[in-house]
Amino acid sequence: xxxxxxxxxxxxxxxxxxxxxxxxxxxxxxxxxxxxxxxxxxxxxxxxxxxxxxxxxxxxxxxxxxxxxxxxxxxxxxxxxxxxxxxxxxxxxxxxxxxxxxxxxxxxxxxxxxxxxxxxxxxxxxxxxxxxxxxxxxxxxxxxxxxxxxxxxxxxxxxxxxxxxxxxxxxxxxxxxxxxxxxxxxxxxxxx
Numbered sequence: 001x002x003x004x005x006x007x008x009x010x011x012x013x014x015x016x017x018x019x020x021x022x023x024x025x026x027x028x029x030x031x032x033x034x035x036x037x038x039x040x041x042x043x044x045x046x047x048x049x050x051x052x053x054x055x056x057x058x059x060x061x062x063x064x065x066x067x068x069x070x071x072x073x074x075x076x077x078x079x080x081x082x083x084x085x086x087x088x089x090x091x092x093x094x095x096x097x098x099x100x101x102x103x104x105x106x107x108x109x110x111x112x113x114x115x116x117x118x119x120x121x122x123x124x125x126x127x128x129x130x131x132x133x134x135x136x137x138x139x140x141x142x143x144x145x146x147x148x149x150x151x152x153x154x155x156x157x158x159x160x161x162x163x164x165x166x167x168x169x170x171x172x173x174x175x176x177x178x179x180x181x182x183x184x185x186x187x188x189x190x191x192x
Contacts, residue, residue, distance in 0.1 A: 013038055014132060015077075016034070026076040035087060036089075056099070114143075133161035137163060138169035
């Protein structure tokens with residue numbers, strides 16, 4: 001299936017941060033390998049004059065998701081730290097829209113829509129179709145896509161530009177997203 005870029009399309013690059021890539025405190029296998037492909041998608045969207053949104057975990061040092069507070073994860077993506085920086089080599093445009101999430105110490109937020117202005121930003125630009133890339137397929141990519149579907153967006157997961165914590169949970173996440181109305185696509189499917 002070919003999925004076209006329309007004037008109502010935007011690219012969402014989810015959590016491509018140093019701590020989520022190999023060598024980081026919470027690495028997703030294959031994260032760094034996504035950079036070239038995501039850069040290609042960024043070029044497609046910029047050349048078409050479409051918005052590029054980059055989401056990021058931007059945790060306080062005492063975030064509820066950290067093991068030190070009884071959460072499931074090691075400390076990661078602490079606001080302002082090296083690990084919270086976008087991954088080296090990712091070519092975000094100068095006018096990229098950066099959305100910081102999980103910024104409250106006591107609130108977990110896998111979705112880029114939770115307690116952020118993302119929905120308002122997209123609505124104000126007339127965006128109705130989201131192309132989603134990044135990490136992790138089975139956590140923040142999935143939850144961002146689920147929330148987008150609930151909000152009425154058309155959601156396309158660019159499966160050649162996502163990576164997950166595990167193959168099994170990533171497969172289940174994609175199956176769930178398809179059952180909820182998301183479309184799975186690759187670079188070849190995008191009509192240019």
